[in-house]
Amino acid sequence: MLVHDTVDTGRSQTEIDQIRQSLQARYDDLTAEYDHAVLQSQVLRLVEVGDTAGDDQADSGTKTAERDTAQSLLRTILDRRAQYEHALGRLAEGTYGWCEGCKAAIPVERLEIFPAATTCVTCKQTRERRAA
Template sequence: MLVHDTVGTGRSQQDVDRIRLSLQARYDELSAEYERAVLDSQVLRLVEVGDTAGDDQADSGTKTAERDTAQSLLRTILDRRAQFEHALARLADGTYGNCEGCAEPIPVERLEIFPSATSCVACKLTRERRAA
């Protein structure tokens, strides 16, 4: 369980430490995944540069699609990593576990599934409806 007590004055230091370790571990995993993806992307570019002889439109299209997919993966990993970095900052300033929209506690079950959540379900749904 990531969050033991989201009601009242807060969490014990033991709970905060456990949450921090969990968030930091996921942040570190994402950082390592990003580094691997960057290396894979660099290898892909090197292969592209050295292997363009005889390329037709289909080959060029395939290479472009692979490059776009690699870039999309990098952006996705960076976005997820930024979410965990934000969660760690919120934990440090004492706002982790409270909705950024309404300041109410985010249900423990939501934080267990999505530890970097910054909003309760109601605020998230409202924001998604506005965006649609």
């Protein structure tokens, strides 16, 4: 059991519903963005397949770079969407807004800037220092 499972978060049901709607809207936006990026990636591949005659090394390199950029974009969108999905799960569990590291409340200002935040600023900084 998490520390804050039984602790009142101080949020009204209306506030929780607003947070859920905001998170869900962003998740839905990212899903639409992903679907659009997949479609663009498929079109790019079709163009590549039909347009390889006369390609030199520079052309091949450009196509490879475009393909890599498209794949990177897809991974980034999926990662961001997973963050919002995780935030929605935490909201349903009653742990949204509490740091996964130290279990302290995440400042409202941080959640306003990054609604899918799972750590307080201190724990985030500690993780970044360890990763460096």
